[in-house]
Amino acid sequence: MDDDRIENEALGWLLALADPRFEKWEELTAWLAISPEHARIFNMLQIREAALLEELALQSQTRPRKAPDVEVANDDRPWASRGFLVKFAASVAVLAVGLWITTEHHLKDGPGSAWKEIRTAAGGRNKLQMADGSRVELNGASAVTVAPGGREARLLTGQAFFTVSHNPSQPFKVIAGDTVITDLGTEFDVVRETGQVTVRVVQGEVGVSISGRRSVRLGAGQGAVVSGGSVSTFTASRATTTAWRQGRLHFEDAPMDMVIVQIERTTGLHVQNAPQSAARRFTGTLQLDGPPDALRRRIALLLGVKVNDPPLEAEAKEASAIRDARR
Amino acid sequence: MTEYEGVASSRLAQILVSNNGKIRAYLLARGAGDVVDDVLQEMWIRASRIDRPVEPSPLSYLFRMAEHLLLDIWRQGNRRSMREAQWSEAYQELHEVSAESHVLANQKVGIVVGRLAAMGARVEHVFRRYRLDGVEQRLIAEELGVSLSTVEKDLRKAYTALLKVGRDFDAV
Numbered sequence: 001m002d003d004d005r006i007e008n009e010a011l012g013w014l015l016a017l018a019d020p021r022f023e024k025w026e027e028l029t030a031w032l033a034i035s036p037e038h039a040r041i042f043n044m045l046q047i048r049e050a051a052l053l054e055e056l057a058l059q060s061q062t063r064p065r066k067a068p069d070v071e072v073a074n075d076d077r078p079w080a081s082r083g084f085l086v087k088f089a090a091s092v093a094v095l096a097v098g099l100w101i102t103t104e105h106h107l108k109d110g111p112g113s114a115w116k117e118i119r120t121a122a123g124g125r126n127k128l129q130m131a132d133g134s135r136v137e138l139n140g141a142s143a144v145t146v147a148p149g150g151r152e153a154r155l156l157t158g159q160a161f162f163t164v165s166h167n168p169s170q171p172f173k174v175i176a177g178d179t180v181i182t183d184l185g186t187e188f189d190v191v192r193e194t195g196q197v198t199v200r201v202v203q204g205e206v207g208v209s210i211s212g213r214r215s216v217r218l219g220a221g222q223g224a225v226v227s228g229g230s231v232s233t234f235t236a237s238r239a240t241t242t243a244w245r246q247g248r249l250h251f252e253d254a255p256m257d258m259v260i261v262q263i264e265r266t267t268g269l270h271v272q273n274a275p276q277s278a279a280r281r282f283t284g285t286l287q288l289d290g291p292p293d294a295l296r297r298r299i300a301l302l303l304g305v306k307v308n309d310p311p312l313e314a315e316a317k318e319a320s321a322i323r324d325a326r327r
Numbered sequence: 328m329t330e331y332e333g334v335a336s337s338r339l340a341q342i343l344v345s346n347n348g349k350i351r352a353y354l355l356a357r358g359a360g361d362v363v364d365d366v367l368q369e370m371w372i373r374a375s376r377i378d379r380p381v382e383p384s385p386l387s388y389l390f391r392m393a394e395h396l397l398l399d400i401w402r403q404g405n406r407r408s409m410r411e412a413q414w415s416e417a418y419q420e421l422h423e424v425s426a427e428s429h430v431l432a433n434q435k436v437g438i439v440v441g442r443l444a445a446m447g448a449r450v451e452h453v454f455r456r457y458r459l460d461g462v463e464q465r466l467i468a469e470e471l472g473v474s475l476s477t478v479e480k481d482l483r484k485a486y487t488a489l490l491k492v493g494r495d496f497d498a499v
Contacts, residue, residue, distance in 0.1 A: 011486050020461050021383045025353060025390040032356035039358045043401070049489060050398060052439050056459060117469055121462045126470060268460075 003041070010042040014049060119143040120158070123268020133165040134172060139244050141265045158265060159191045161245055164204075179226045182207040188218075189241045193261070196227040200236035239285075249286045256280050256303070263299060271299065272306040340374040342385045343367075349386075350393050359397050366396045442488040453478055454485035 013031065016022055032039045120126050122141040129135050130150035138144055142158020153162070155176040164172040166185025174181040176192040179199075186204020190197065199208055200223040208224050208231065209215040216224055216231050223236030243250040244266050251259055259282045260271045267288060286302060288295060296307040343350070347367065354363045370392055381388040443451050449471070456462045456470070457478075468478045 007490060011483075011490055015482055015486055018458050019463070021463075023383060023387045025387065026349060029349070029353045029356045032353075036358070039356060043357065045490065046398065047401060048439070050402065052443075052489060053458060055440055056455065116472070119466050119469060121460050121466075124460060124462070 003037070006038055006041050007045070010038070010045050013042065014045055115145045115147055115154075117143065117145040117156075121268065122265055132167065135163040137161040137163075137245060139266055140268060155190050155192045155197075157192055159189065159244070159262075161187070161189045161242075163187050178211045178229075180209050182209070196225060198225050199223060200241040202238055202241050243285070247288050249288065251282050251284060251286075253281050253283050256282060259303065260305070267295065269296065269299070270308040271303075272308065274305060337375050337378050339377045339381065339385055339389070340371060343370055343374045343389055346386055346389065350389060353390060354393060354397065357397060359400075362397070362400055366393055366400070369396055439489055443485055446484050446488060450481045450484050453481040457482060 009031065013028055016024065017028075032042060116128075118126050118128055118136075118138060120138050120140050120142050124140045126138040127135065128138075128144075128146060130146060132150045134150060136144060136146065136153060137160065139159040139161075142160060143156040144153055144160050145156065146153045151167070151170050152173045152175070153160075155174060160174075162172070162174060162183070164183050164185055164187070168185075172183045172185075174183070174190055176190055176197045179197040181188070181190060181199055183204065183206040186206060187202040188204070188206055189200045189202070199206065199218060201218045201220055203220050205217060205219050207215055207217050208226065210226055210229060210231060216233065218224055218233070221236060221238065222233060223241075224231050224233045237250075237252060240250045240252055244262070249259075249262055249266060251262075254262075256273055256279070260273050263269065263271055263286070269292075282303060284302060286299065299305070299307045350370070351363055351367065354360075354366060359366065370389065373392065374389065443454060453467055453471075456467045457464060462470075464478045464482070465475055468475045471478070
C-alpha cells in the first residue's frame, strides 16, 4: 500500500524532527513536495503528535508521583553477558519538565569493566547505587562517572549528593577537577561549576584536598568553596543542602547568580537576571512543585526576575497572543 | 513585555531575508499556500527582536519558527489556511482535539497514551525523555545503560503507536 510507505517515511521524518539539532530542512521540503499525499499524511501525524504531547504534559502536572517497578528486557547482548542487572522505576516528576528516573545499577568488577557515566538534562534527575550500597543522586544538567568497583566517582559537572557506606579500610573518593573529597561514611553534596567546586556535608565528615596540597576537614553542617586554588568554608545548613532532593530550593544569603544557576539546573527553566538585581543576595525557600506556570510566576515574584519558556514555545505562544489580539 | 522598542533589523532577520525562498518553499510544500505571507511577516517581526545566539543554527531556528507558527494556525482551526479538499480530514481531527469537551478527541488521545503505556515503561520513558525533555538519543542510551539502537527501536515503536490510532478511527 502506497499510503503505508508514505506513513512510515513520514514517521521517520517526525522522529528526526524531534531532535532539537535537526537541520535537514531542505531534504524535508523535497520529500514533502513529492506529492500532496506526502504533505497531507505528514501534517496529520504532526498534528496528532502535538495533541499527544499536550496530553502527556497535562498528565505530568496532575499525576502524583508513582514508582512502578519494571523489569527491563535489554536487547543488548554485551551488557547482558557482563551480568549487569538493571531495574527501572519510572515516576512522573513533580515538575512538568522531565521524568524522575531511578535506575539501580549494580556494578561488579570484571574483565573490561569500564567506568559508568550518568548524565542528566536540566530539570532531570538520576540515581545510582553501587555494589557496596553507596548511593549517588544527580540533579539536572549534571554528569558523573563511577568506578566499576565502587568507592570512587568523578563529578564532571553539575550537582550530586553522595550517601556513602561506612568502610574505614577503603575511603570513598569523589574527584571534581583538582578537588578530591575523601570520605569514610557520610552524606554530602558536591557542585562542580566552571572554576569552582562546592562541598556541603549533611552527616559524617569529609576531607577536601586541592591538587593534593591543601586539605580541610568538614563536619556535618559545614561547607567549603574551592576556587582558584583557595578554599573558604561556610555554614551549610541541612535545609539548604538537601532541599533540591525534596522538591524545593533553599537559599541563605546566596548571591543572585548562584541562585539562578541552581534554579536553572534543578528546573530546566531559563531565568533572566536583571542587571539591577545582579548584586543582590537572596534568602528564602522556593517550592518547586505544581504547574510550570505557577512555578514561573513564583520565581519571578520571589526574585524579581524574568522567567522564560524555552525559546520556541515562547515564540508559538506569542504568535497565538498576537493572533488573538488581531481578532 | 517592553524589552524591545519598535522593530529593528537584527542578524537573524537578515538571515531570514536571505533565505526567504527556502522557507517559503517549505511552507508551500507543507500545503500552507494561503498563509505563507502571514507567516513570513510574523517571522520577520519576531526575528527582528532576537539579538541573542539561537540553536542549533539561525536557519534551522527560523524553520522551526515557521513550523510552530504553521501548527499554531492549524490548531486554531483556521479553515482559511487549508485547501479543504485535501485538509478536511486533518482539520476535522485538530478541530476535535482543540475542542476539549469533544469526547471522540479525548478518546483518541487517551487511546494513544494508553497504547504508549502498553508498550512498556521503557518505551514510554524513552519517548518522554526524547520528545518532552529534548535529550539526545545517545544520552538516553547512556542513562539507561542500553545501546543506541535499542533507543532508536523504542522510539520507532512509540511513534508507530502514535500512527495506529488514526487507522482505527479513519472515516471511510
